[in-house]
Amino acid sequence: MSGLLQVENLAKRFGGIVATDDVVINIPEGELHAVIGPNGAGKTTLIAQLTGQLMPDSGRIRFDGTDITHLPMYQRSMLGLARSFQITSLFLDLSVLDNVSLAVQAHAGHSFHFWRDARQQADLREPARAALARAGLADRADRPAAALSHGEHRQLELAMALAGKPRMLLLDEPMAGLGPEESARMVEMLRALKKQYTILLVEHDMEAVFALADRITVLVYGRVIATGSPDEIRNNPQVREAYLGEHEEGVVHD
Amino acid sequence: MMRMFTLRNALAVVVVAGLLLVPVYAAFIGNNFILSMSTRIVILAIAATSLNLIMGYGGMVSFGHAAYLGIGGYVVGMLAFEGISSGFIQWPLALVVSALFALVIGALSLRTRGVYFIMITLAFAQMIYYVGVSLSRYGADDGLTIQRRSQFGDLINLSNKTAFYYLCLACLLGSVFIVWRLVNSRFGMVIQGARSNDIRMRAIGFPTYRYKLVCFVIAGTMGGLAGVLLANHTDFISPAVMHWTRSGDLIVMVVLGGMGALFGPLIGTVAFLALEEALPFVMAKTIDPYFIAQNIRPSEYWQIILGPLLLLVVLFARGGIDGLLARIDRKEQP
Numbered sequence: 001m002s003g004l005l006q007v008e009n010l011a012k013r014f015g016g017i018v019a020t021d022d023v024v025i026n027i028p029e030g031e032l033h034a035v036i037g038p039n040g041a042g043k044t045t046l047i048a049q050l051t052g053q054l055m056p057d058s059g060r061i062r063f064d065g066t067d068i069t070h071l072p073m074y075q076r077s078m079l080g081l082a083r084s085f086q087i088t089s090l091f092l093d094l095s096v097l098d099n100v101s102l103a104v105q106a107h108a109g110h111s112f113h114f115w116r117d118a119r120q121q122a123d124l125r126e127p128a129r130a131a132l133a134r135a136g137l138a139d140r141a142d143r144p145a146a147a148l149s150h151g152e153h154r155q156l157e158l159a160m161a162l163a164g165k166p167r168m169l170l171l172d173e174p175m176a177g178l179g180p181e182e183s184a185r186m187v188e189m190l191r192a193l194k195k196q197y198t199i200l201l202v203e204h205d206m207e208a209v210f211a212l213a214d215r216i217t218v219l220v221y222g223r224v225i226a227t228g229s230p231d232e233i234r235n236n237p238q239v240r241e242a243y244l245g246e247h248e249e250g251v252v253h254d
Numbered sequence: 255m256m257r258m259f260t261l262r263n264a265l266a267v268v269v270v271a272g273l274l275l276v277p278v279y280a281a282f283i284g285n286n287f288i289l290s291m292s293t294r295i296v297i298l299a300i301a302a303t304s305l306n307l308i309m310g311y312g313g314m315v316s317f318g319h320a321a322y323l324g325i326g327g328y329v330v331g332m333l334a335f336e337g338i339s340s341g342f343i344q345w346p347l348a349l350v351v352s353a354l355f356a357l358v359i360g361a362l363s364l365r366t367r368g369v370y371f372i373m374i375t376l377a378f379a380q381m382i383y384y385v386g387v388s389l390s391r392y393g394a395d396d397g398l399t400i401q402r403r404s405q406f407g408d409l410i411n412l413s414n415k416t417a418f419y420y421l422c423l424a425c426l427l428g429s430v431f432i433v434w435r436l437v438n439s440r441f442g443m444v445i446q447g448a449r450s451n452d453i454r455m456r457a458i459g460f461p462t463y464r465y466k467l468v469c470f471v472i473a474g475t476m477g478g479l480a481g482v483l484l485a486n487h488t489d490f491i492s493p494a495v496m497h498w499t500r501s502g503d504l505i506v507m508v509v510l511g512g513m514g515a516l517f518g519p520l521i522g523t524v525a526f527l528a529l530e531e532a533l534p535f536v537m538a539k540t541i542d543p544y545f546i547a548q549n550i551r552p553s554e555y556w557q558i559i560l561g562p563l564l565l566l567v568v569l570f571a572r573g574g575i576d577g578l579l580a581r582i583d584r585k586e587q588p
Contacts, residue, residue: 051457077459085457091450102447105440106459112468113440121440164458 002065003028004168004198005050005081010059012045012222019045020056021222027168032190032199034209037219043202046219047172050200051083052076064167077106080167084157084174090145096156097141100128103163128163135159135189151182158189168198175205187211210234218242262579266517269524273423277416289415290487295527296422297483302507302519303429304476309505310514311437312469313449317372318359318379319504322474324386324496325352326481331398331491341404341412348482349475355382356474360467367452379501386493397492404486412486422483426520429476434516436472445469510567512576521575533559 003026012020019042027033037043048054050061052073061069068076077083091099101124105111108124118124132138135155140148148156154174161169174190175183187208193199194212203209209216210230217227220242226233233239273292280289301323308314329348338344363374392398403412412418436442447455448462455462485491494500503526511522537553545552552558571578 053453053457072461073456074459074461077457083457085454089451089454089457091447091454093450094446098443102443102455102460103458105443111440111444111460111465114442115435115439117435117438118440118443119438124440160458 002026003031004064005200006060006062007050008060008062010046010049010056010061012042012049012054012056018222020049023059023219023222023224025217025224025227027198027200029198031214032194032201032212034201034203034213034216035219036203036206036209036216040221041219042222043219044172045222047083047170047200047202050170051081074106077164080165081170082161082164082166082168083170083172084154084161085172088150088153088157090153090156090160092144092146094145095141096137096143096145096148097125097128097132099145099156100131100159100163101125103160104128104131107164131159131163132156134162136185151178151185154178154182154186155189158186158193162193166197168200169193171199171201171203173203174201175203175208183208260579260583262515262517262576262583265521265575265579269517269521270427277419281416286415289419291527291531293415293419293422293487294484295523296419296426297480297487298504298507298527299520299523300422300426300429300483301477301480302504302511302523303426303433304473304480305504306508306513306515306519307433307436307476308466308470308473309508310512310518311433311442311449312445312466314364314466314470315372315505316363316375316470316473316501317498317505318375318377318382318501319473319477320496320498320500321359321379321382322352322356322477323481323484323500324382324491324493325355326478326483327485327491327495328386328389328392328398328481329478330404330482330485331400332392334400334402334404335392335398339402339405341406344404345482349478352478352481353471353475356471356477357467360470360474364463364466364470376498376501379496380498383493383496383498386496393492395493397490397494400485400489400491403489404482418486422487425479425483429479430516430520432476436469437516441465441468506564508574510564510574512574515573515576515580518574518576525575529560529563530556 005027007023007025010020010023023046035043035046045054049056052071056069060067063079063081066079068079091102104124104127105118129138129141132141135158137152137155137159140152145156158174175186178186183205190212201209201213213230215227215229216233218225218233218239225242226236226239228236273296276292277289280286301319305316305319308316326348329351330344333344333347359375359378363371363378366374387395410417410421437446444455444460444462444465448466452462484495507522507526508519510525511520512518533556534553537556541552567574573580
C-alpha cells in the first residue's frame with residue numbers, strides 16, 4: 001500500500017521523554033485521516049516533524065514517494081504540504097488579505113522583486129480573495145488580522161493553507177477554542193474540502209473527528225495503539241481503555 | 255479610503271519643504287550654521303532611514319548600524335589620504351565595501367534572533383570600531399582629516415555648501431523613495447511577514463534568511479552612503495562616528511520618529527538633533543541662572559531632560575511621533 005503521505009517508524013525523544021515512538025501512518029490520496037489522543041500524546045510533536053519544524057531522531061517521512069525526512073519547512077511546503085497551526089499563527093499586524101496574499105506569493109516563484117507594488121498585483125490578490133471566500137472571510141479582507149475573532153482566525157488559517165494550492169493539508173486542531181456554532185461551521189467547511197484534498201486532521205473534538213474522518217489513528221504516549229475506520233476505533237477495547245475512558249462516555253456513542 | 259490630507263502626511267510635507275528651503279533661509283539671514291546643521295540632519299536621516307528598513311520593517315534590531323557610517327567614511331578618508339580623491343572611484347568603492355561588510359555581518363548575525371541578534375551586531379560594530387582605533391597610518395584614535403572633498407570634475411563641487419546640501423537632500427529623498435518601493439514590493443512583503451511571524455513565513459514556504467540578508471545588505475549600503483556624505487561634510491573621519499553610542503542614537507532617532515513609518519526616521523532625526531541643539535540652549539537661559547551660586551551649569555547635563563523625554567515617547571507614544579499623529583488622524587475620521 002503506498003499512500004500520499006507515509007510515516008515510517010518515526011521516533012523523537014526529548015531527554016527522557018519519548019514524544020514519538022515508532023509511529024507508522026499511511027495516508028492514501030483523498031483520505032481524511034484523523035489523529036487523536038489524550039493531552040500530551042505527542043500529536044503536535046508529530047505534526048511538527050511532518051512539517052519540518054522538528055527533525056525526528058529516526059524513521060522516515062515520504063510525501064508522494066519523495067523522502068522528505070530531512071527537508072526544511074519551506075521545501076515541504078513547496079511540495080504541496082500545507083499546515084495550519086494549533087496556536088493561531090498569523091501575521092497579526094498585516095491585513096487579512098495580506099496574510100493570504102503572502103501564502104499565494106510563497107508559491108508564485110521567488111520573491112526577489114523589489115519594485116512593483118505587491119498589493120496591486122492581480123496574480124497575488126485574486127487567488128487570495130478566492131481562498132478567503134472559500135473560508136468564508138470575503139467581507140473581512142481589509143481588516144487587520146489582529147481585529148478578527150478567534151473563530152475567524154481559524155478560518156483565516158484555513159484560507160492561508162488553501163491559498164498555497166496544497167496537495168495535502170495538515171490541520172492542527174482547527175476546532176481549538178471554537179464555540180459550538182463556529183465548530184459546526186468549521187466541520188461543514190472541512191467536509192467540503194475533504195472532497196478535494198488529502199487531509200491529516202489532529203483534533204480534540206471527538207464529535208467532529210468521528211463525523212469527518214475516513215480513518216483514525218490513536219496516539220497514546222507517542223505510540224500508535226490503533227488505526228482504523230471510525231467504527232473500528234469506536235469498538236476497539238484498547239482505545240476505550242487507554243483513551244476514551246478518560247473522557248465522558250457519551251462522546252463515543254453518537 | 256486612503257485620505258491624502260492627514261496630520262502625518264502634513265508633517266512629512268512640512269519637514270521636506272522646510273529642508274528644501276533651508277539654503278534660501280540661510281542665505282537670507284547670512285548664517286551658515288543652520289545650513290551646516292541641516293546637512294548633518296539630512297545625512298543622519300539617511301542612516302536612520304536605512305536602519306528603519308531593517309529594524310522598522312524587518313524587525314532586525316541592529317545595534318551596530320553606525321559601523322556603516324564609519325566604513326563609508328573611512329573608505330573616502332583613506333583613499334583621499336592616499337591621493338585618490340576622485341569621487342567616481344571613492345563613492346562606488348565605499349558602497350561596495352559597506353555592502354560586503356553588511357553581507358558578512360548579516361550572514362552571521364541573522365542566524366540568531368532577538369537579544370542575541372542585537373548583541374552580535376553590537377559586537378561586530380565594536381570590532382570595526384577598534385580596527386579604526388588601531389589604524390595608526392590613518393590617525394588611529396585621533397582620526398583623519400580629509401584635505402580634499404571627493405572630486406566629481408565639473409559635475410558638482412562638493413565644497414560649495416549649498417550644492418553639497420542639495421546633493422545630500424537628493425540622496426535622502428532617493429533613499430526614502432527606494433525604501434518606499436522596496437517595502438511595498440513582493441520582497442518587502444516577505445520582509446514584513448518575517449518581522450511579523452518568521453516561523454509562519456517558513457512554514458508557508460519562504461526561505462526567510464536569504465531575504466533578510468539581502469535587506470540587511472541594502473540597509474548597510476545605504477548606511478555606507480550616509481558615511482560617505484558625513485566624511486565629506488565634516489572633512490574628517492574618526493572611530494568616534496562608529497562608537498556604540500552613535501548606533502544607539504540612530505535607534506533612538508528611528509524609535510522617536512516612528513518605526514516602520516516611511517518618513518518616521520527623518521522626523522525622528524530632525525527632532526533628536528533639534529533637541530540636542532535646543533535643550534542646552536534653553537536650559538542655559540532658564541535653569542542655569544538659579545544655580546550660579548553653586549557654580550554648576552545644568553545645561554551641560556541636558557541629557558537629563560532628553561532621557562526621560564525618550565522614555566515618555568517609548569511608554570506612551572508607541573509608534574513615535576508618526577504613530578502619535580496617525581492616532582490623532584484616526585480619531586478625526588468619522
